[in-house]
Amino acid sequence: MNSRSGRPSMLEAVTLGLVATGAVSIAIAALTGAIRAGFEIFGSPVPVALPVHDAEMGSLTDAAGVASASYTQSLVSFETLDAGIRWLLLGEQALPALATIIVCMSLWWLGLSLIRQRAFRKSMAPVLGTAAIALVVAGMIGPLLGAFARAEAVQQLPASDGEFYAFLYELDPSPIGWGIALALVVSAFEVGRRLQRETEGLV
Template sequence: MSTRTGRPSMAEGVTLGLVATGAVSIAIAALTGAIGAAIEIFGSPVPVSLPVHDAPMGSLTDVAGVASASYTESVVSFETLDAGTRWLLFGEQALPALATVIVCMSLWWLGLSLIRQRAFRKSMVPVLGAAAIALVVAGMIGPFLGAIGRAQVVDGLPASVSGDFWTLLYELDPAPIGWGIALALIVSAFEVGRRLQKETEGLV
């Protein structure tokens, strides 16, 4: 609960402080992961996860209770890859990391605003709106960049082995898009709250 002065209680302040600190920590971890991915992708050799189709797993063929088994992915390390393919593969990793950083910084700003009892400040709507857009863009564009990059890798393989891999496989994860839409609704609620607060202050 809040104190009589309108400020959050000590328990609320500690909780909000922990949330803000956790958001910053997650953002740092995401940024560190993106840097690690960049070092791996722009280094040599470059490990690339390629989607495999029709690749039975022979070691489990005669195991009791197993109806069938197959590989769905193979990690292939390449000594050389062209710069365009590397950037596409990096974009698949970088966009979700960037979206995570934006969302976490938005949560940090929200936590700070709640501590100061200014949740409906004018800057909150564009900050949360940017986070919602980042989630949707990362959820849609990130996997597409990766699919194009892997397609270029498969295209560069010899014809005798390229048939073992999917030429183009775009797997869309709806979760980030759904979170982005939900956050967009929260943005609308904040905008309504800001307007009501402004009207209330005008009446007072």
């Protein structure tokens, strides 16, 4: 068993408690946002941000000190939209929210474990590993689902003379980087757990 001696000070316990509480609050906010997005996506009309190209902002074209100005996306509200597109849009919103919830619950579990002086418990590596995988998957798959949804939505529009991108996949590497960093933390916890087990075996 892990030693329970040397419990954290009151300040450390309060700080860890606040971190754990904040993680739960963020998880609840992420879940609420995903539910709200679901109601909006499956309602009517459905607002969809479609990426555009070569759309100049005429009001600023000749403005002093402005070299160029253009729109990068247009918000189009669809009265009707295929169910498949709606599910893709929901997936784009739900995957990051799910990853956020998993990460926040992992932080809550880590904070609770630190308060109890059991940071290197056996369950910690799988919990943090799941969070790392969730970040990478959400960072890669979420935007891809959105790209497919917008491509299908563009097909439902009248001829737009190529104003909208037929398919545009924009990958944000930040969640993937955080997932890789968290995977390294998992490795550190595994090393710490192994050293703790070896130390306890020598006592």
